[in-house]
Each structure stands twice: as C-alpha cells, then as structure tokens.
Amino acid sequence: xxxxxxxxxxxxxxxxxxxxxxxxxxxxxxxxxxxxxxxxxxxxxxxxxxxxxxxxxxxxxxxxxxxxxxxxxxxxxxxxxxxxxxxxxxxxxxxxxxxxxxxxxxxxxxxxxxxxxxxxxxxxxxxxxxxxxxxxxxxxxxxxxxxxxxxxxxxxxxxxxxxxxxxx
Amino acid sequence: xxxxxxxxxxxxxxxxxxxxxxxxxxxxxxxxxxxxxxxxxxxxxxxxxxxxxxxxxxxxxxxxxxxxxxxxxxxxxxxxxxxxxxxxxxxxxxxxxxxxxxxxxxxxxxxxxxxxxxxxxxxxxxxxxxxxxxxxxxxxxxxxxxxxxxxxxxxxxxxxxxxxxxxx
DNA sequence: ACAGGTGCATAAGCGAGTGATACAAATAGT
DNA sequence: ACTATTTGTATCACTCGCTTATGCACCTGT
Numbered sequence: 001x002x003x004x005x006x007x008x009x010x011x012x013x014x015x016x017x018x019x020x021x022x023x024x025x026x027x028x029x030x031x032x033x034x035x036x037x038x039x040x041x042x043x044x045x046x047x048x049x050x051x052x053x054x055x056x057x058x059x060x061x062x063x064x065x066x067x068x069x070x071x072x073x074x075x076x077x078x079x080x081x082x083x084x085x086x087x088x089x090x091x092x093x094x095x096x097x098x099x100x101x102x103x104x105x106x107x108x109x110x111x112x113x114x115x116x117x118x119x120x121x122x123x124x125x126x127x128x129x130x131x132x133x134x135x136x137x138x139x140x141x142x143x144x145x146x147x148x149x150x151x152x153x154x155x156x157x158x159x160x161x162x163x164x165x166x167x168x
Numbered sequence: 169x170x171x172x173x174x175x176x177x178x179x180x181x182x183x184x185x186x187x188x189x190x191x192x193x194x195x196x197x198x199x200x201x202x203x204x205x206x207x208x209x210x211x212x213x214x215x216x217x218x219x220x221x222x223x224x225x226x227x228x229x230x231x232x233x234x235x236x237x238x239x240x241x242x243x244x245x246x247x248x249x250x251x252x253x254x255x256x257x258x259x260x261x262x263x264x265x266x267x268x269x270x271x272x273x274x275x276x277x278x279x280x281x282x283x284x285x286x287x288x289x290x291x292x293x294x295x296x297x298x299x300x301x302x303x304x305x306x307x308x309x310x311x312x313x314x315x316x317x318x319x320x321x322x323x324x325x326x327x328x329x330x331x332x333x334x335x336x
Numbered sequence: 337a338c339a340g341g342t343g344c345a346t347a348a349g350c351g352a353g354t355g356a357t358a359c360a361a362a363t364a365g366t
Numbered sequence: 367a368c369t370a371t372t373t374g375t376a377t378c379a380c381t382c383g384c385t386t387a388t389g390c391a392c393c394t395g396t
Contacts, residue, residue, distance in 0.1 A: 014290065015283040017305045022282065023312030025193045026211050030232040040383065043194050057343060064198040069384050071345060076382080093343045093392040114190065115183040122182065125314055129307035136304030137185045139297035144191030146293055202385060208352065225374055237353055239376060244351075261361040261374045 031117055040065075041077060042110050045099065048083065049107045053098040055088070082106055199285055208233075209245060210278050213267065216251065217275045221266040223256070250274055 032038060037045070044063060048054070054062070060070035074097055077083045082103035088094035099107070122130050200206060205213070212231060216222070222230070228238035242265055245251050250271035256262035267275070290298050 013302050013305045014287045015279060016309050017290075017301065018282045018286040019279075020305065020308040020312035021192060021196065021286065022207070022211065022214075023316050024189060024308070025196055025207065026231075027312075027315030028189065028193055029207075038382070039190070039193065039197075043190065046190075055343070056345095063194075065383085066385065067344075068346080068386085071343095073383075075345090088343095091343080091393070093390095095344070111183060111187075114186045118186045118189065119182045121311060121315055122185075125307065125311050129310055132304050132307035133185065133311065134181050136300050136307075137181045137188065139293065139300035139304075140188040140192075141184050142297055143289060143293050143301065144188035144195075147195030147289060148191045203350095206351065223374070224376090233352085234354065235375075236355085236377080239374095241352075243376090256374095259362070259374080261359095263375075 027121070028114075031114075037106065037110065041073065042107075044070075044073060044077070045082060045103055045107050046111075048097065048099045049104060053086075053096040055094050056097065059097060077103070195289070196282075199282075205274065205278065209241065210275075212238075212241060212245070213250060213271055213275050214279075216265065216267045217272060221254075221264040223262050224265065227265060245271070 029039065040063070044059065047059070047062060051062075056070050056074055057067050059074070060067045063070065065073075074083065074085060078085055081100060083097055083099050086096045086098065088096050122133055125133075196207065208231070212227065215227070215230060219230075224238050224242055225235050227242070228235045231238065233241075242251065242253060246253055249268060251265055251267050254264045254266065256264050290301055293301075
C-alpha cells in the first residue's frame with residue numbers, strides 16, 4: 001500500500017535499511033578469521049589489484065584514512081609478502097606500492113570466500129528474499145561505488161597532508 | 169535473459185553483491201567520527217536497548233566476540249557513563265549490564281544519524297536506485313536478522329568459554 | 337642556494353580484538 | 367560437609383588499525 005513512487009516513501013524504511021546494513025556489517029566483521037587479513041587490508045589489496053601501483057599518500061586518500069595509518073598498513077602487508085614498496089624512479093621520496101603474486105592470489109581467494117559466505121546467507125533467507133536481493137544488486141553496486149568515492153567529505157575529518165580539503 | 173527462478177541466478181551477482189556490501193561497510197567504517205562510539209559499541213548499546221539487561225558472557229556470545237573483549241568494552245562504556253554494571257542479586261559472580269539514560273539517548277541519536285547519512289547516500293544514487301533499495305529493504309532486514317543470529321558458527325572460532333560449540 | 341612544499345616514516349596513545357590465566361562464586365559428587 | 371568442577375568476570379600481554387604530532391629526505395620555485 002505505500003506508493004513509494006519517488007524516493008523516501010514514509011521515512012521509516014531508511015532507518016530500517018540502515019539497521020539492516022549495520023547488522024550485515026557486524027556479520028562481515030565477525031566473519032574475518034582471527035589472524036587473517038582484516039577488512040581494511042583486504043580493501044587495500046583489492047584496490048591495488050584493480051588500480052595498479054600507487055603511492056602511500058594517494059592510497060591513504062583513496063581509502064579515507066590518514067597517511068600514517070596507510071604507511072603502517074603497507075609496512076605490515078609488505079612484511080607478510082603481499083605487496084612491495086619500490087622507490088619511484090623519478091621521485092626519490094615517493095614510493096610505488098605494488099601487489100606481489102601472493103597478494104594477487106589472496107585477493108582472488110578472499111573474493112571467492114566472501115561470495116561463498118554471502119551466498120550461503122542469502123540462500124538461507126529463502127528464494128523470495130534471495131530474488132529480491134539479486135534484483136537490488138545493481139542498485140547496491142552503484143550505491144557502493146558512490147560510497148567509495150564519497151570519502152569522508154561529509155564528516156570532514158581527513159586531516160593531515162593526506163587530503164587537501166582546506167577545512168571547507 | 170537469466171531466468172533466476174530459484175536462487176543463485178548465474179553466480180556472478182553474488183560476488184558483485186559481496187563487493188558492494190564491502191564498499192558500504194568501508195563507507196560506514198569511515199563515517200564513524202574519531203573519538204565517537206565505534207560500530208561495535210553502538211551495536212552493543214543497541215542490543216541492550218532492545219533486549220534489556222544481560223551478563224557479560226551472554227553479551228559476548230550475542231555479539232560474537234570473546235568474553236575478555238566484551239568485558240573491556242563494557243568497562244569502557246561504563247567509564248563513559250552509557251551503561252552500568254550491577255551485581256546479580258541471586259548470583260554473586262554474575263553481573264547485569266544495563267543502559268543508563270545517557271546510553272539510551274545515544275542509541276536514539278545514532279539511529280537517527282546513520283539513517284540520515286544513509287538517506288543522503290541513497291538519494292544521491294538517484295530515484296530509480298533509491299526505489300530499488302527501498303523495495304529490497306524488507307529482504308535486507310531479514311538478511312541482517314539472519315546474519316545477527318548466525319554468529320560465527322560458519323568459521324567456527326568463538327573459542328573461550330563464551331560459546332559452547334564443542335569444536336564439532 | 338636556499339625556502340617552502342611534498343612524500344613518507346616514526347612515536348605515543350586509544351580502541352578493539354585475541355588467547356592464556358587467575359579468581360570468586362555456584363554447583364556436583366562423593 | 368568437604369572437596370572438585372564448572373561457570374562468570376577480570377586481567378595480562380600481545381596484535382591490529384586508527385589518530386595527532388613530529389621529523390626527515392627529497393623535489394621545486396625564486
């Protein structure tokens with residue numbers, strides 16, 4: 001009975017949607033096996049896999065974290081052999097972070113793994129909901145893309161030399 | 169062209185859905201203002217708000233974390249005045265964790281806040297996608313519920329005395 | 337040549353997670 | 367009743383991921 005022709009129907013759905021996403025978020029967080037790669041690390045590796053090499057500061061901006069945070073993360077992942085830090089040929093202070101073969105494998109495995117886990121969850125929800133979710137997938141994909149590029153501009157806390165957002 | 173009568177259509181959508189959720193997850197993670205309550209804390213407070221008081225171990229199982237983690241989290245939140253630890257009347261070793269009035273307020277505020285942020289994101293995606301997402305909301309809500317109760321049974325790493333899943 | 341900006345690393349500290357361990361209280365088993 | 371085990375929390379020592387503040391090396395513009 002809710003016509004819902006435009007956008008926000010009667011207001012409540014958005015809160016429900018937010019709560020549902022938060023639940024799913026918690027689920028994903030718990031799904032990470034202890035000792036395995038965290039979500040943050042996985043996100044970084046995935047970005048490197050599809051965007052090629054990049055500098056630490058650029059990665060920090062892209063992932064929406066501070067430069068020191070990215071610096072540490074890169075150091076850890078290099079220690080684990082999943083990426084390498086090479087000096088930039090033309091710029092002595094810059095680095096080029098690139099995936100190793102092991103890193104690329106990890107990305108592939110994790111992709112398959114989370115697809116499997118989510119698939120199990122979706123299938124457990126029943127065919128109707130599964131169909132509804134599969135139907136909404138394109139919209140969710142676009143939403144995810146938008147979220148990725150939105151950065152922290154809303155909250156305004158990128159700070160440090162990473163983002164040049166001059167305090168608005 | 170994909171009939172998609174049953175569940176998993178042609179396989180690829182699930183991977184896309186997983187990737188989209190991961191993007192949204194990263195977005196939500198970045199949305200947390202530094203110094204504010206983390207997602208984990210918010211989830212705990214929300215649970216207390218809808219389930220009433222509970223013991224530390226029970227909360228640990230419910231949130232899918234270890235007992236020490238929950239113990240520390242409760243201690244921090246008590247320090248911040250959002251909940252209180254009271255001794256159980258009949259069981260001298262047990263506690264009853266209950267929200268304070270301040271804690272209840274925080275839950276309400278955060279609920280509104282994330283609904284607002286998500287709403288902005290959804291509206292920015294355009295009316296068509298917004299409608300698709302609102303339509304899939306019930307399915308996502310059920311999926312979130314399922315994820316909440318699924319716990320870490322899949323990965324099998326609850327450990328400690330928190331969960332009695334006997335390794336199986 | 338020198339000043340300022342840029343790219344990265346380090347230090348100190350908090351939040352959140354882990355396993356291992358300690359301890360108090362309740363319950364069970366003779 | 368008196369031990370023995372289980373159960374509920376807390377604590378310790380770690381790791382990871384994040385923050386701000388700071389320092390240093392390198393490039394660049396005058």
